Amino acid sequence: MERTVYINGEYVSESEAKISVFDRGFLFADAVYEVTAVLEGLLIDNHGHLERLERSCRELGIKLPVTSEELTEIQKTLIEKNSLIEGGVYLQLTRGCEGDRDFSYSDDIEPTLVLFTQERALINSSYAQKGIKILSMDDLRWKRRDIKTTSLLPACLAKQLAKQSGCDDVWLIENGLITEGGSSNAYIVTADDKVVTRPLSNDILHGITRASLLQLAKDFDIEIEEREFTIEEAYEAKEAFVSSATTFIWPVVSIDGKTIGSGKPGSLATKLRDIYIKMAIDTAR
Known part of the structure; x- marks a missing residue:
């Protein structure tokens, strides 16, 4: 039909x-x-x-x-x-x-x-269960990424290059610092279990799922650092993940061929995803 x-x-x-x-x-x-x-x-x-x-x-x-x-x-x-x-x-x-x-x-x-x-299957997503592989590359988009426009050609080309390279998505880099994913916000987890994500500005989309996740993290006493981070710091992270409206949270298990953490979805990302889905459904009822 x-x-x-x-x-x-x-x-x-x-x-x-x-x-x-x-x-x-x-x-x-x-x-x-x-x-x-x-x-x-x-x-x-x-x-x-x-x-x-x-x-x-x-x-x-x-x-x-x-x-x-x-x-x-x-x-x-x-x-x-x-x-x-x-x-x-x-x-x-x-x-x-x-x-x-x-x-x-x-x-x-x-x-x-x-x-x-x-x-689309959102809850039982294979990417949520196994994690995603990330390819990093230069951020070639315009300077008002806080506006959600349909000018998505740079993101499309970047995602296609990632796919051709055997990866699932991209993390974009500007001035040596991660901005965000091809269609998601980017996060790392430090060795002492702090969640790090770039602060809001014109450089990134002000993610709606991001806002909900940061509030949930605070509610569950998970420490947040809103600061810039480098790709080198991401390589050494305990965990990494992305968030967006239809992924909720997808764990990142490798970046540029380098294994993140154990190479499997991290416990903190998994916990946040489960909490978010339950909260989202309960709130929407």
């Missing part, structure tokens, strides 16, 4: 879901997006995602045509129409379409809003 997709106020089958070839999201990647995880048919951490969407829109001057409450109802309707139990809801908002291709645009341009669901 075809999925039902939402486009600008209408629910249509995926084969009928179309936007103009002159849409600025298509021509210029002039668009922002969010992905909210779904567990047991429930939206996970959705409030944070919609708040970040509003921030991205303010930063870029893109109109948000519906309220957060209306967006939540659209998401829930898609979950119901597509009988989604586990996976995610993808949301993309472009600046819109205004005549022919032109770099400039008017202030009254109407945006394009698209949402669709994706079915």
Whole structure:
């Protein structure tokens, strides 16, 4: 069966879901997006995602045509129409379409809003169970990574290179310091069990899962250090892991061919993942 997709106020089958070839999201990647995880048919951490969407829109001057409450109802309707139990809801908002291709645009341009669901195994993920292999490389992205835009070509190319190299993902490096993963925030665990992750700035995405994990760590007396760290420090870490909306936490078992810790998912990453999933479901009910 075809999925039902939402486009600008209408629910249509995926084969009928179309936007103009002159849409600025298509021509210029002039668009922002969010992905909210779904567990047991429930939206996970959705409030944070919609708040970040509003921030991205303010930063870029893109109109948000519906309220957060209306967006939540659209998401829930898609979950119901597509009988989604586990996976995610993808949301993309472009600046819109205004005549022919032109770099400039008017202030009254109407945006394009698209949402669709994706079915995916999130809890019983093989990557969570066995861990992932990371390849490090230079961070070639623009300087406003705190805005969740669809300008993802550098990340796509980096992830593809990692895949071709026998790895699962990338960690990006700028000025000798880890910024983040290809689509995730990056963490290491020191020998004395401190969780280290880069502090928030324009250099990294302000991860919604990251915020929840740091609060959980504090609640369970796990010490956090928000500071920059080098790839060399990561090589020597007791554990390493990544977080994002649809991975929750995936342990990192090797970086650039160097084994991290025992080479198996670490106990602290595993504990945080289990706590987060339970908390997320309980909160969403």
